[in-house]
Amino acid sequence: MKNLFVAITLFFLGIPFAQSVTAQNYQEVAGNWEGTIQITGQNLTTNFTFSFLDGELDGTIDIPQQNAYNLPVEFTRMNGDSLLFQFQTGTGPATFKGEWNRDAGTISGTFEQMDMSYPFSIKKREGNQVNERNLAGGEEIIIQTRAGQVSGTLQLADEPAPIVILLTGSGSQDRDETVAGFKIFAQIADSLSKNGYSSFRYDDRGVGRSTGETDATLFDLSDDLLDILVHLEDEYPDQITKTILLGHSQGGLVSVISAVNKNVDGVILMGSPFLPGDEVINHQIKAISESQGIAEEVVEQNLEFQERIYEVIRNEDDWDDVEQDLYDRLEAQINELPEEQREALGDMNSFIRSQINRQLAAAKTEWFKSFIEYNPENDISNLDIPMLALFGEKDTQVILGPNREKAEQLRDEAELLMQIVEIESANHLFQLANSGLPSEYGMLEKEFAPGFVEAMIEWLNSL
Numbered sequence: 001m002k003n004l005f006v007a008i009t010l011f012f013l014g015i016p017f018a019q020s021v022t023a024q025n026y027q028e029v030a031g032n033w034e035g036t037i038q039i040t041g042q043n044l045t046t047n048f049t050f051s052f053l054d055g056e057l058d059g060t061i062d063i064p065q066q067n068a069y070n071l072p073v074e075f076t077r078m079n080g081d082s083l084l085f086q087f088q089t090g091t092g093p094a095t096f097k098g099e100w101n102r103d104a105g106t107i108s109g110t111f112e113q114m115d116m117s118y119p120f121s122i123k124k125r126e127g128n129q130v131n132e133r134n135l136a137g138g139e140e141i142i143i144q145t146r147a148g149q150v151s152g153t154l155q156l157a158d159e160p161a162p163i164v165i166l167l168t169g170s171g172s173q174d175r176d177e178t179v180a181g182f183k184i185f186a187q188i189a190d191s192l193s194k195n196g197y198s199s200f201r202y203d204d205r206g207v208g209r210s211t212g213e214t215d216a217t218l219f220d221l222s223d224d225l226l227d228i229l230v231h232l233e234d235e236y237p238d239q240i241t242k243t244i245l246l247g248h249s250q251g252g253l254v255s256v257i258s259a260v261n262k263n264v265d266g267v268i269l270m271g272s273p274f275l276p277g278d279e280v281i282n283h284q285i286k287a288i289s290e291s292q293g294i295a296e297e298v299v300e301q302n303l304e305f306q307e308r309i310y311e312v313i314r315n316e317d318d319w320d321d322v323e324q325d326l327y328d329r330l331e332a333q334i335n336e337l338p339e340e341q342r343e344a345l346g347d348m349n350s351f352i353r354s355q356i357n358r359q360l361a362a363a364k365t366e367w368f369k370s371f372i373e374y375n376p377e378n379d380i381s382n383l384d385i386p387m388l389a390l391f392g393e394k395d396t397q398v399i400l401g402p403n404r405e406k407a408e409q410l411r412d413e414a415e416l417l418m419q420i421v422e423i424e425s426a427n428h429l430f431q432l433a434n435s436g437l438p439s440e441y442g443m444l445e446k447e448f449a450p451g452f453v454e455a456m457i458e459w460l461n462s463l
Contacts, residue, residue, distance in 0.1 A: 026078055027052040027174065028102065031181040032442060035122030037111045048073065048122060049442035051180040056171075060439055061087055072439065083107060092341045096120060114340075138189070143202075145227040147220065148211030151175075152202025154232075155193050162242035162265070162460065163198040163232065167225065167251030170371070172214060175201040177248060179429055180442035184248065191453045197460060198240065200232065217370035218250070222257040229262055242463060246456075247272055249398060249428065250371070256379045266386040266463055268456060271398050271428050274380065274389075274406040277371035278310050283399040291396070291437060309360075313369050319360065326356050377406070381414040388419050388459040390452065392426035394436030421455045 030052035036043040044066075050059035050073070057075040062068065077084035081100040086093040098109030098120070105124040110117050138155035152175050156163075166185045168177045176186040189199040205212040205224070212224070225245075232240060242265040247255035252272020259267050273280045282303055289299045305325075312322055330352045334342060345351045362368055380387075389407050391400050404420065411418040426449040427433035429441060433449075 026057055027178060029057055029100065030178065030442065032125045033107070033122040034125055035120065037118050037120040039118050046120070046122060049180070051438065051442050059442065089113065092345070142209065143228050143231045145212065145224050147205070147213065147224060149209065150202045150224060150228060151209035152200055154200045155189055156198045156236070156239055157193070157196050160239050160241050161196055161198050162244055162463065163200060163240045164192055164244045164246050165225070165228065166199060166201040167245065167247040167254050168204055169249035169251055172207050173204045174207050175203045182429060182431070182441065182446040184429060187448065191457065195457050200228070202228070215365045215367055217366050218253055218257060218374055219370065221254045225254060225258045226262055244268065244460065246270060253374060253376055256376050256383070259383055259385065260379045264385065267383065269387065269389045271390065271392055271395055271430065273398050274376060274403045274410065276375040280398060282306065283402055284397060287396050287399050288437065291435060309363050310372055313363060313372065323356055323360065327352055330355065377410060380410055383416065386417045386463060388421065388456065390455065391422045392428055392430055393422055393424050394426060394433045395428045396436045397428040397438065419459060423449050423452050423455070425449060426452065
């Protein structure tokens with residue numbers, strides 16, 4: 001699950017990213033890139049860390065010679081192999097217009113700032129990446145579902161064994177749940193294989209050879225999972241002794257919905273919400289706003305505006321008033337900028353409209369409606385199977401405090417068979433983190449924090 005809100009350049013608005021179909025082919029951009037901008041005979045070193053989450057590209061840039069580090073980068077256009085990305089400076093946006101050479105792993109083009117243009121070229125750095133060939137293999141299988149088909153990797157143990165079904169977070173994810181170059185599920189599947197467990201991980205709708213409507217609700221995704229479970233039971237009855245669902249983030253919600261409707265032997269909730277979606281988003285906004293030093297009164301204004309969005313969605317009201325209010329607020333903030341920055345934005349009306357459309361596109365999906373309206377409390381309370389809830393201490397997407405508190409409350413009140421484990425210094429991907437913010441995912445080691453895999457395997461061994 002990517003951070004469930006987006007920051008417009010000038011206005012902080014809390015909504016989740018859309019499950020983009022058009023950006024799915026750009027997940028290979030994720031990772032670390034380095035190169036130069038050629039300015040009047042001098043080479044200005046640039047280091048990028050790009051992330052691909054929920055079908056969206058973004059990232060950060062470091063310019064060491066200018067003592068500039070971790071500046072947010074926004075992708076404003078992706079058309080074929082043409083990429084347009086930018087970061088904000090004190091005099092307006094600095095823009096990279098590049099062509100992506102997929103085979104060579106390069107992006108080259110022109111860098112533009114203050115009406116000046118210079119050539120740039122960057123190359124993807126392959127170091128610190130997990131080599132998939134070193135991971136356990138598996139069989140590619142296609143499973144027919146009521147919505148289409150699912151493509152995935154089935155890794156069966158040499159002897160009959162429990163199987164763990166891996167469910168990704170929100171957005172269009174591949175079967176490895178690749179986030180900023182970190183192949184989360186590929187590594188988990190490898191660890192499971194080494195410890196004698198089978199696994200199945202699969203591409204989300206619209207990714208790889210998986211099909212189906214990509215704007216799918218949590219319940220649609222649960223239907224996919226139920227069809228997968230039936231198929232595996234029918235095709236591999238002698239090789240599967242138990243079935244465990246492992247859901248990361250939103251995948252945990254899908255696991256819980258499914259476990260209520262289908263007999264399984266356990267559920268692992270990996271950084272999964274225990275609160276309704278609207279509360280999860282609001283906690284995110286508060287936590288990340290605090291880390292960015294945003295004034296409390298601004299945060300409160302954004303939360304109030306967020307509530308208006310929730311109400312429009314719940315009541316299926318017209319969006320006109322919300323869009324006009326957002327337009328007015330953006331326009332007022334732009335008018336307060338220096339003239340040079342206003343001019344750098346181009347046509348103001350077009351800029352504002354594009355920002356509004358980009359931000360509200362996600363909120364207008366059926367997926368988002370199901371996310372903010374679903375409360376996992378009742379389903380979790382009705383499960384009488386073993387559960388493992390894993391939380392990252394520094395998770396800024398599914399915030400530890402309120403979610404762990406709710407998990408403990410449900411465990412105690414409903415006498416659930418739930419073990420709760422907090423992984424020290426871990427982020428939402430269960431890497432060892434500094435801030436825990438999504439912007440640093442790509443800069444961290446592509447490996448799990450100590451104790452994460454161990455806690456999972458120990459719990460599985462206890463079943």
